[in-house]
Amino acid sequence: MRVAVLRERRAAETRVAATPETVKKLGGLGCTVAVEAGAGLSAGIPDAAFRDAGAEIAADPATALAGAGIVLAVRAPEDAELALIPRGALLIGTLGADAAAAKAYAAAGIDACSMELLPRITRAQSMDVLSSQANLAGYRAVIEAAAEFDRGFPMLMTAAGTIPAANVFVMGAGVAGLQAIATARRLGGRVSATDVRPAAKEEIKSLGASFVGHEDEESKAAQTAGGYARQLSAAFYAKQAEVVAAHIAKQDIVVTTALVQGRKAPTLVTEAMVASMKPGSVIVDIAADAGGNVALTRPGEAVTTPGGVKILGHSNWPGRIAAAASALYARNLLTFLTTFWDKDAKAPKLPEGDDIVKGVALTRAGAVVHPSLASA
Structure with a gap:
């Protein structure tokens, strides 16, 4: 079974879907692995490291994909790469679960699995790409906030005086x-x-x-069975905003992380809240790619308001710590493959009735099969 790993071409994408560690383990399953030249450079992995792990270094996407039965990706392939994937190949990545894209995969005869749709069940934890990448995003957000904040994080006691510890407020736990x-x-x-x-x-x-927060009867039902935040009423958010607004005015750093699955990120920090913060304060909006939790966030940019508040709305926060993010992401994909690996056939076998497979499979045998997309 030939496994192809392409260089990511989407804007701001620095990760890679395999590492030398996972290439060796794929080889242990009986696979040959082809990695497009330069695929790992943004994550600090040179071609030589992949070659030493047993991978073939392919000069271009066409060479990497020739005869491939499995294609590993971070993001959905662009049209030029999609056209090169052989019919019947299994495409695994965070594909966006888009109805139009799913139809394109089906038309191309590609069996596509979108890993961000993985169900939140115990046996799927080790292949949960959202969790592994969000963990690193949360870490990186604070590190970048510290770099932008000009008064220091800890309390610093010196002969010249004391610098107080930074007040940090995290929205979304x-x-x-x-x-x-x-x-x-x-x-x-x-x-x-x-x-x-x-x-x-x-x-x-x-x-x-x-x-910090408003609590009432409605908030007791604010979590879905899958562990995500549920959309609540406008009245609840208004009460929550009152509590938060008073608190934000006293903060040096705010990190926003709130996402509602399948929806635009909720606006949690208004312009008035931003204006209430001291000059030099920093807001980090991890939800920027989903529209942002902050009214003044510009997705993909870092801006400073007229009042001197810095708002970091960078795209692809996991990609800002690319080496670690790639290592975890590649292990997630490897775990998914090994869980459904047929040792005799030396190929993946994805049972249609399995909960994990039902959760991630977009297309199969030329048809769109995911329940949320099949009728779209």
């Missing part, structure tokens, strides 16, 4: 938010956090941060 809390605490910040999900309060406190 999912995987990214919890890592942001932990990282800010390690750097010495005074950390507080909020989340509408009822289970989040104890998680926040367990990391040594204080909880």
